[in-house]
Amino acid sequence: MSTHSHGHAEDSHAGHDHHDHEHHDTFWTKYVFSQDHKMISKQFLVTAIIMALLAMFMSLIFRLQLGWPSEKFPFLESILGHWGKDGKLDPNFYLALVTIHGTIMVFFVLTGGLSGTFSNLLIPFQVGARDMASGFLNMLSYWFFFGSCAVMTASLFVQAGPASAGWTIYPPLSALPQAIPGSGLGMTLWLVSMVLFIGSALLGGINYVVTILNLRTKGMSMTRLPLTIWAFLITAILGILSFPVLFAAALLLLFDRSFGTSFYLSDIFINGAPLAHSGGSPILFQHLFWFLGHPEVYIVLLPALGLASEVISTQSRKPIFGYKAMIGSMLVIAFLSFIVWGHHMFITGMNPFLGSVFVFTTLLVAIPSAVKVFNYLATLWRANIVLSPAMLFAIGLVSFFISGGLTGIILGDSALDINIHDTYFVVAHFHIVMGSSAIFGMFAGIYHWFPRMFGRMMNKRAGYIHFWLTIVGVYGTFFPMHFIGLSGAPRRYYAYTAYEGFDAALNINALVSVFAILGGLAQLIFVFNFFYSMYRGKKAAQNPWGSTTLEWTAPVEHLHGNWPGEIPTVYRWPYDYGKPGADEDFIQQTVPYSETPKSNLPGEA
Amino acid sequence: MIKLLTLIVIALAAVTIWRLMRVLELVRDLRNEDEQITDKDNRVNGRLMLWFLVLGMGGMTYFTIDAKKYLLPVAASKHGALTDSYLYINFALIIVVFFITQILLFYFAWKYQHKKGQKAFFYPVDHKLEFIWTIIPAVVLMGLIVYGLKLWINITAPAPKEAMVIEVYGKQFDWTARYSGGDNTLGRSNFKLITDDNQLGVDSLDENGKDDKITRELHLPVGSKVIFKFHSRDVLHSAYFPHLRAQMNCVPGMTTEFFVEPTITTDSMRLITGNPKFDYVLLCNKICGVAHYNMRMKMVIEPADDFKKWYKTQPYVFARPDAAPAVVPADTVKTAQASAQNRKIVASK
Ligand code: HEM
Ligand SMILES: [Cu+2]
Ligand SMILES: [Cu+2]
Numbered sequence: 001m002s003t004h005s006h007g008h009a010e011d012s013h014a015g016h017d018h019h020d021h022e023h024h025d026t027f028w029t030k031y032v033f034s035q036d037h038k039m040i041s042k043q044f045l046v047t048a049i050i051m052a053l054l055a056m057f058m059s060l061i062f063r064l065q066l067g068w069p070s071e072k073f074p075f076l077e078s079i080l081g082h083w084g085k086d087g088k089l090d091p092n093f094y095l096a097l098v099t100i101h102g103t104i105m106v107f108f109v110l111t112g113g114l115s116g117t118f119s120n121l122l123i124p125f126q127v128g129a130r131d132m133a134s135g136f137l138n139m140l141s142y143w144f145f146f147g148s149c150a151v152m153t154a155s156l157f158v159q160a161g162p163a164s165a166g167w168t169i170y171p172p173l174s175a176l177p178q179a180i181p182g183s184g185l186g187m188t189l190w191l192v193s194m195v196l197f198i199g200s201a202l203l204g205g206i207n208y209v210v211t212i213l214n215l216r217t218k219g220m221s222m223t224r225l226p227l228t229i230w231a232f233l234i235t236a237i238l239g240i241l242s243f244p245v246l247f248a249a250a251l252l253l254l255f256d257r258s259f260g261t262s263f264y265l266s267d268i269f270i271n272g273a274p275l276a277h278s279g280g281s282p283i284l285f286q287h288l289f290w291f292l293g294h295p296e297v298y299i300v301l302l303p304a305l306g307l308a309s310e311v312i313s314t315q316s317r318k319p320i321f322g323y324k325a326m327i328g329s330m331l332v333i334a335f336l337s338f339i340v341w342g343h344h345m346f347i348t349g350m351n352p353f354l355g356s357v358f359v360f361t362t363l364l365v366a367i368p369s370a371v372k373v374f375n376y377l378a379t380l381w382r383a384n385i386v387l388s389p390a391m392l393f394a395i396g397l398v399s400f401f402i403s404g405g406l407t408g409i410i411l412g413d414s415a416l417d418i419n420i421h422d423t424y425f426v427v428a429h430f431h432i433v434m435g436s437s438a439i440f441g442m443f444a445g446i447y448h449w450f451p452r453m454f455g456r457m458m459n460k461r462a463g464y465i466h467f468w469l470t471i472v473g474v475y476g477t478f479f480p481m482h483f484i485g486l487s488g489a490p491r492r493y494y495a496y497t498a499y500e501g502f503d504a505a506l507n508i509n510a511l512v513s514v515f516a517i518l519g520g521l522a523q524l525i526f527v528f529n530f531f532y533s534m535y536r537g538k539k540a541a542q543n544p545w546g547s548t549t550l551e552w553t554a555p556v557e558h559l560h561g562n563w564p565g566e567i568p569t570v571y572r573w574p575y576d577y578g579k580p581g582a583d584e585d586f587i588q589q590t591v592p593y594s595e596t597p598k599s600n601l602p603g604e605a
Numbered sequence: 606m607i608k609l610l611t612l613i614v615i616a617l618a619a620v621t622i623w624r625l626m627r628v629l630e631l632v633r634d635l636r637n638e639d640e641q642i643t644d645k646d647n648r649v650n651g652r653l654m655l656w657f658l659v660l661g662m663g664g665m666t667y668f669t670i671d672a673k674k675y676l677l678p679v680a681a682s683k684h685g686a687l688t689d690s691y692l693y694i695n696f697a698l699i700i701v702v703f704f705i706t707q708i709l710l711f712y713f714a715w716k717y718q719h720k721k722g723q724k725a726f727f728y729p730v731d732h733k734l735e736f737i738w739t740i741i742p743a744v745v746l747m748g749l750i751v752y753g754l755k756l757w758i759n760i761t762a763p764a765p766k767e768a769m770v771i772e773v774y775g776k777q778f779d780w781t782a783r784y785s786g787g788d789n790t791l792g793r794s795n796f797k798l799i800t801d802d803n804q805l806g807v808d809s810l811d812e813n814g815k816d817d818k819i820t821r822e823l824h825l826p827v828g829s830k831v832i833f834k835f836h837s838r839d840v841l842h843s844a845y846f847p848h849l850r851a852q853m854n855c856v857p858g859m860t861t862e863f864f865v866e867p868t869i870t871t872d873s874m875r876l877i878t879g880n881p882k883f884d885y886v887l888l889c890n891k892i893c894g895v896a897h898y899n900m901r902m903k904m905v906i907e908p909a910d911d912f913k914k915w916y917k918t919q920p921y922v923f924a925r926p927d928a929a930p931a932v933v934p935a936d937t938v939k940t941a942q943a944s945a946q947n948r949k950i951v952a953s954k
Binding site (some may be wrong): 075078091092095105119165166169172173176179180265266267268269270274279280281282316317318319320321322323324325327347348349352355356359360363364367368370371373374376377378380382383384385386387388392395398402403406407408409410413414415416418419421422423457458459460461462464468471472475478480483484486487488490492493494495496498499500501503504507508521524525528529532536537538541544559575577578579580585 | 610611618619622623625626627630632633639640641642646647649650651653657661662665668669671672675676677685688691692696698699702703706707709710711713714717718719720723724726727728729730731734735738739742743746750751753754756757758760761776777795796797799806835838839840841843845847848850851852853854856857858859860861862882886888889890891892893894895896897898899901928
C-alpha cells in the first residue's frame with residue numbers, strides 16, 4: 001500500500017521539496033495521524049456517518065414516543081435501562097435525546113461532517129494543490145473533531161443524563177442543575193465538546209481559506225474556481241467569523257455555571273431558595289448564540305449547495321446557468337446571514353423597531369435564494385440529464401430548498417412568527433430547508449465523489465432505492481409536521497395527551513412516525529452500500545462522470561501530492577459542458593483554447 | 606428475553622440488508638454493468654420523477670384539505686384576525702410558487718433526460734432573465750415586508766392607558782395570574798420576598814399591591830383591552846395563547862408585555878368549533894424542564910358581567926391589613942380563605 005508514494009519521488013519540481021525524500025507510511029501515519037487531505041476527508045466522513053446513525057437512532061426512539069404515546073415498548077428498557085423503565089421513555093431523557101440529536105445533526109454531521117469531508121477532499125484537488133496549506137493543522141482539526149464527538153457520546157453515559165436544554169442550550173435552564181438534571185455534568189461535557197468542536201472548525205476553516213487563496217495552480221483564477229470551492233471558501237469565512245462568538249457564549253455560560261458569575265442570570269428563585277446571581281440577562285446569551293446560530297445555518301447549507309451545483313452541471317451535461325450570479329448570491333446570502341439573527345428572538349421582548357429591522361433583512365435573504373433556485377431550473381432546462389444517484393439527490397436538494405425556503409418567508413415575518421414561533425411548524429421548516437437539503441447535498445457528494453475517494457463505484461441500484469425511499473420518507477415525515485404546528489402544538493413536548501386541543505398532534509404524529517421509520521431504515525441501505533462498495537465496488541475509471549474539473553485528472557490511486565508529475569495548468573472555466581462544436585460533451589479545464597478552435601466562443605482564443 | 610429478541614431482530618435486519626447488497630451486486634455482474642448510468646436508468650428514474658411529482662402533489666393536496674380540521678379555529682383576538690388574513694395571503698403566494706417551481710423541477714428532470722447522441726443546449730448565462738428573476742422576487746418581497754411591518758407596528762404599538770393590567774407569572778411548572786385591581790397598577794414584587802404564602806414575591810409594603818388578586822385561571826372580559834405583563838422566577842418560559850395568536854417569553858429579571866383585545870367568548874367559540882368542551886388555553890412554549898409539556902392554564906373569555914362575578918370570588922394577594930395582626934403564621938392559609946369569604950360579603954354589599 002505504501003509503495004505508490006515513491007513513484008514520483010524522482011520528479012523534483014521546485015517548491016515541493018517534501019516530495020524529494022522517501023515516505024515510509026506506517027499504519028499510524030497513514031490511517032490515524034495522517035496529514036494527507038484525502039485520508040483526513042475519509043476520517044471526517046466515516047466519523048460523521050457513525051454520529052449520524054447515532055442521532056438518527058435517537059430520533060427514531062423519540063418518534064416512537066411521539067407517535068404512540070400510550071403504548072409501551074419493552075425493548076426500550078433493554079436498550080436504555082432506567083431511562084426506559086417499563087417500556088416508557090423517561091420525560092427527562094426525552095429532552096436529552098432531542099437535545100443530543102439536534103446537536104449531533106447540526107454540528108457533527110452537517111458542519112464537521114459535511115465541510116470536513118468535502119472541503120478536505122475537494123479543495124486541494126479542485127484548485128490544483130498538492131495538499132492543504134498545513135497538513136498538520138488539518139490533522140489537528142480532525143482530532144479535535146474526533147475528541148469532541150467522543151466527549152459528546154460519553155456524555156450519554158452520565159448518571160444524571162446528558163445535556164437536556166435543547167440544542168440551543170438557553171440559560172437559565174442550561175445553567176442550573178436544579179432546573180433539569182441534564183444541566184449537571186452532562187451540560188459541562190456538552191460545553192467541553194463544543195469548545196473542542198469550535199477549535200476543530202477554526203483550524204479547518206483557516207486552512208481552507210489559506211489553501212484556496214494561496215495554493216491555486218497556474219491559470220486557476222478566482223473566476224475559474226468551481227462553485228464547490230466558492231461555497232467552501234464562503235463557508236469557511238462564515239465559520240471563522242461566527243464560531244468565536246459561540247465560543248464566547250459557551251465560556252461565559254461555563255463561568256456562570258461553575259464560578260458564580262452572573263452574565264446570564266438574574267433574579268432567580270428555584271428549589272425553594274433565591275439565588276445570589278444578579279444583573280445578568282438570559283437574552284444576552286440568545287444574541288450571542290444566534291449570532292453564530294444563523295450563519296451556522298448557511299455553514300450547513302452552502303457547502304451542500306456548492307456540491308449540488310457541481311453535480312447538477314456535470315450530470316446535466318450543461319454549464320451551470322449564471323455562474324457569476326451563483327457566486328454573487330452566495331456572497332449576498334453570507335453577508336445577510338450576519339444581520340438576521342434577531343428573527344429567532346422576535347418574542348423575547350425585543351424592541352419592536354429592532355424587530356422590524358430583522359424582518360427586513362431576513363426577507364431580503366429570499367431574493368438571492370430565489371435567484372439560486374431559478375438558476376438551477378435554468379440549468380436543467382433543455383439539458384441532457386444523466387440521472388445518477390448523485391443527480392437525484394441534487395434534484396432532491398433543490399426541491400427541499402424550495403419547500404423549506406418558502407415557509408421561511410412566514411417565519412421571518414414577526415407579525416406571523418408571534419403565533420408559530422417554537423411550534424412544530426418551525427421543526428418542519430428547519431428539517432426541510434436545513435436538515436434534509438444539506439443531508440441530500442451530502443449524499444449527492446458521497447455518491448458523486450465516492451470513486452474519487454475510494455477508487456471504486458457505489459452500487460447504483462442500491463443508490464436509487466436509497467434515494468426514492470429517502471425522499472418519500474422525508475416529505476412524509478416533515479410535510480405533515482407543518483400542520484401539527486399550525487394546530488398550535490409547541491415543540492419539545494414529551495407528549496400531547498394532556499390537553500384535548502392537541503388532537504392534531506396525536507393523530508398526525510403516528511403517520512409522521514411511520515414515515516420516519518421508513519426513512520430511517522432506508523439509511524441502512526446507504527450504510528451497507530457505502531462500506532460494501534469500499535471493498536467490493538467496481539473499480540472506478542479515472543473520470544467516471546465525464547467531468548471537467550481537476551480532481552478527475554489525477555490518477556485513481558491516491559498519491560501523496562495528488563498528481564504524479566507536474567500539477568496541471570488550468571486554461572478555462574469549469575463548466576464547458578455541451579459546448580457547441582466540441583467533439584465530446586465536456587472539455588476539461590486543463591485543455592487550452594488553442595486545442596479547441598472549433599468550439600471557442602468569441603473572446604476565447 | 607426481550608434483550609435477546611431485540612438483538613435477534615437487529616441481527617436479522619443487518620443480515621437482510623447485507624443479502625440485499627449481495628443480490629444487487631449479482632444483478633450488476635450478471636448484466637455485466639460497470640455502474641455507469643444507462644439510458645434505461647434515466648428512463649426509469651425519469652418516470653419515477655413524474656410519478657413522484659403527481660402522487661406527491663396529489664398526496665399533499667389531499668392531506669392539506671383533510672388536515673384543515675386540525676387547524677386552529679378563527680382567531681379570538683383583534684390583531685389575530687388581521688395576522689390570520691395576512692397568513693393566508695402568504696400561504697396563497699407560497700403555494701403558487703411551490704407548485705410552479707416543483708413542477709418545473711421534476712418535469713425537467715424527466716423531460717430532458719439523457720439520450721445518446723443528444724447534446725444539451727449550451728446556455729451559460731442570460732442577463733435579461735437574471736434581471737427579471739431578481740426583480741420579481743424583490744418586488745413581491747417588498748410588498749410582503751411593507752404589509753407585514755404595518756401589521757407589526759400596529760400590534761406592538763403602546764397599549765392604551767385604560768388597558769387592564771394582568772401579570773402572567775411562570776414557574777416550573779405552572780402559571781399564575783395576578784390582576785392589578787381597582788388602581789390598575791400591579792404592586793411591586795421581588796424574587797427575594799417569595800415564600801410559601803407569597804408565591805409571586807409581592808411586596809406587602811407597596812400600596813399598589815393591596816388590591817391585587819391572584820388567580821389560577823385566566824379570565825378576560827370579551828371586547829376589553831388587556832395588557833399582559835410577563836414574569837418568570839426560574840428559567841425561561843413562553844406564554845403562548847394559540848387562540849389569541851399571541852406569544853411572549855417570560856424572562857427572569859425582566860418584564861415583557863403583550864397587548865391583546867379578546868373578541869370571542871368561550872361560549873361562542875364552543876359553538877364555532879362545534880365542541881361543547883372547548884376551552885381556551887395558555888401553554889408554555891419554551892423548553893423549561895421535565896414537565897414543560899404539562900405546563901398550562903385554562904383561559905376563559907366571557908361577557909363583562911360574568912367576568913365581574915368571577916373576579917369578586919378571587920382572593921387578594923394579602924389578607925386585609927386590619928385582619929392581619931390577629932393571624933398566627935400557621936393559620937395563614939385558613940385565614941386567607943376566611944378573609945376572602947369576608948371580602949366577598951363586603952364587596953357584594
Ligand atoms: C431521521 C430523520 C429525522 C427525524 C425523524 C427527526 C425528528 C426530529 C424531531 C421529532 C425533533 C424534535 C422536535 C421538538 O420536539 O422540538 C427533532 C429535533 C431536531 N432535529 Fe431532527 N430529525 C431527523 C433528522 C434531522 C437532521 C438531518 C437534522 C439536521 C439539521 C436534524 C436537526 C434537528 C434539530 C436541530 C432539532 C432541534 C433539537 C432541539 O429542539 O434542541 N434532525 N428532530
Ligand atoms: Cu436564523
Ligand atoms: Cu415552562
